[in-house]
Amino acid sequence: MSVKIIQPTSNLRGEIQIPGDKSISHRSIMFGSIALGTTEVTHFLEGADCLSTIDCFRKMGVNIEQLPDRILVHGKGLHGLTAPNETLNVGNSGTTTRLMSGILAGQDFTSVMSGDDSLNSRPMRRIMTPLNSMGAHITSIHNNNCAPLKVEPGTLHGINYQSPVASAQVKSAILLAGLYADGETFVTEPALSRNHTELMLKSFGADVSSLLHTDGTATAYIKPCQELYAQQIQVPGDISSAAYFIAAGLLVPGSELLIQNVGINPTRAGILKVCQDMGADITYLNEKNAGGEPTADLLVRYSHLHGTTIEGSIIPTLIDEIPIIAVMAACAEGTTIIKDAAELKVKETNRIDTTTKNLQAMGGNIIPTDDGMIIEGGVPLHGVTIQSHLDHRIAMVFSIAALIATDETQINDSQCVDVSYPEFYTTLERLR
Ligand code: S3P
Numbered sequence: 001m002s003v004k005i006i007q008p009t010s011n012l013r014g015e016i017q018i019p020g021d022k023s024i025s026h027r028s029i030m031f032g033s034i035a036l037g038t039t040e041v042t043h044f045l046e047g048a049d050c051l052s053t054i055d056c057f058r059k060m061g062v063n064i065e066q067l068p069d070r071i072l073v074h075g076k077g078l079h080g081l082t083a084p085n086e087t088l089n090v091g092n093s094g095t096t097t098r099l100m101s102g103i104l105a106g107q108d109f110t111s112v113m114s115g116d117d118s119l120n121s122r123p124m125r126r127i128m129t130p131l132n133s134m135g136a137h138i139t140s141i142h143n144n145n146c147a148p149l150k151v152e153p154g155t156l157h158g159i160n161y162q163s164p165v166a167s168a169q170v171k172s173a174i175l176l177a178g179l180y181a182d183g184e185t186f187v188t189e190p191a192l193s194r195n196h197t198e199l200m201l202k203s204f205g206a207d208v209s210s211l212l213h214t215d216g217t218a219t220a221y222i223k224p225c226q227e228l229y230a231q232q233i234q235v236p237g238d239i240s241s242a243a244y245f246i247a248a249g250l251l252v253p254g255s256e257l258l259i260q261n262v263g264i265n266p267t268r269a270g271i272l273k274v275c276q277d278m279g280a281d282i283t284y285l286n287e288k289n290a291g292g293e294p295t296a297d298l299l300v301r302y303s304h305l306h307g308t309t310i311e312g313s314i315i316p317t318l319i320d321e322i323p324i325i326a327v328m329a330a331c332a333e334g335t336t337i338i339k340d341a342a343e344l345k346v347k348e349t350n351r352i353d354t355t356t357k358n359l360q361a362m363g364g365n366i367i368p369t370d371d372g373m374i375i376e377g378g379v380p381l382h383g384v385t386i387q388s389h390l391d392h393r394i395a396m397v398f399s400i401a402a403l404i405a406t407d408e409t410q411i412n413d414s415q416c417v418d419v420s421y422p423e424f425y426t427t428l429e430r431l432r
Pocket of ligand 1: 168
């Protein structure tokens, strides 16, 4: 087991380059693999999850070159993948599993996907139900609605699917299968989830669009497609990774951090709205746009935060940031209430559980609820041993909490940060 010891600190100063966005990096490999031509990807995230996606597509005959400054995906076209001769190892990655299911459903060969213990216990019925109703043949090998999943050839039809969850992974799986269907496909979700698939598929030439309804629900639409065409993709910095350093800058007394090139797509940037509501001092600089994905440099200064309520349609735009928001709330004045976030229970760990237990162990006043948590701020945190339970986000969240604890903190299984942010501890050390 790898362990990190973190000492409290003050005055974090400096500039940080955030690694590439995980969601966009996955999609660049997947869409590049099923496009015609060579897709060039810069600022790709070489974290374990995205490397799982590369490995899976290589096993289906795609030549993917990892050069020092870019990735080249030599696409095979929509119908050019070949049968893998072993199980596709999806590692810890829900995005790989669920999005790839949509692509595999349209192939004329059989494949099997399996991952680690965490991945193989996450719910997959949410993609099996809509994809199978399109005509796919996806079965859970142990009959428990989890991976390993077997995908056999089927003839796909367009559907009009009402998704019970606002999930970009579910939406994307259906849209990708829709590329291979014999009619139009619609997916309506209870609130708009991240829209990277829609933006990127459109740039690859797909006929895809989306509509936000007045009641807050959202519908994405795709037409079947003859071929996709290779693109150049500049991956923006991952706001989910920036979130740890945004929190560090706001919470550690005397800090001022310039966090560069952060993706601020509105379907991802809910944490920035919450920071603003909590009274954070964050200035946006150097705003740009690449491939429909807006970015900015964020100048973050130590701030006196106050509690807030987070609920409803903002939740999908900050779902991965709720554990770090809980730490911010624990240091803020007053009460923070987080509701409508039951999806946290089916992430790499049950993050309602892993966040509240670890924060309570540090002395935080937090109680779990059925769909979120309630945090009473202003109680000093103290150092303890944190169990990451091999959840990358939990390891990083409590490494940041450790900076403001009264004494040292030990993070167990700290190497799991490699899933989304391999250089996290090097960056943290450099700032101290
Ligand atoms: C992701 C979607 C979200 C998010 C995950 C990445 C994606 O999951 O939590 O880290 O890349 O589409 P859900 O679709 O389950 O909400």
